[in-house]
Amino acid sequence: MALLNAKTLRDVRKCVEKYCANYAGGVCILHESPCDYYGKYGHSVSCDYFEQAVLPNEPLLQKAYEEAHGIINAEKEAVKYNVGKCAKCGEAFIKRSNRAKYCGACHAVKQREHNRNYMRKKRSS
Ligand SMILES: [Zn+2]
Structure with missing residues (x-):
């Protein structure tokens, strides 16, 4: 061939x-x-x-x-980076740390939710 x-x-x-x-x-x-x-x-x-x-x-x-x-380069990249699947939307994304569970977009949403909850708890106490 x-x-x-x-x-x-x-x-x-x-x-x-x-x-x-x-x-x-x-x-x-x-x-x-x-x-x-x-x-x-x-x-x-x-x-x-x-x-x-x-x-x-x-x-x-x-x-x-x-x-x-x-x-194929994509294959090499997948080995080089840690590719994970977003726990929220199921989208594949590159993990920057082993603890990363969400893709960039979902991480931002989670972060906002987290901040909101934190503020609420703070105000009610
Ligand atoms: Zn996601």
């Missing part, structure tokens, strides 16, 4: 030549074999070293590459 289109693969190869420390004249020093991206399946291989150490040098290419490989 081809993942990268011809242009992206061409750019990947350029990126390998330019930045990959293991690339020497078409051969990967690390794997002691021809660089995977130059092989027959270059458009669908996945080299860990390339993805982690070489690709970040070219942010635009990295984006195209990750999209083609189905490495």
Whole structure:
């Protein structure tokens, strides 16, 4: 299955030549074999070293590459942030603390209710 289109693969190869420390004249020093991206399946291989150490040098290419490989950013974000479900409206939201139960909008409403109750109690006592 081809993942990268011809242009992206061409750019990947350029990126390998330019930045990959293991690339020497078409051969990967690390794997002691021809660089995977130059092989027959270059458009669908996945080299860990390339993805982690070489690709970040070219942010635009990295984006195209990750999209083609189905490495979706939303997935990464979900891991990075703690995504919770609002206890009031059920909307997904990013938790800023582990105790957060409500989304931004509901939190504001709750806060207002809380303040109102507090003021009422204060006045009646
Ligand atoms: Zn909510």
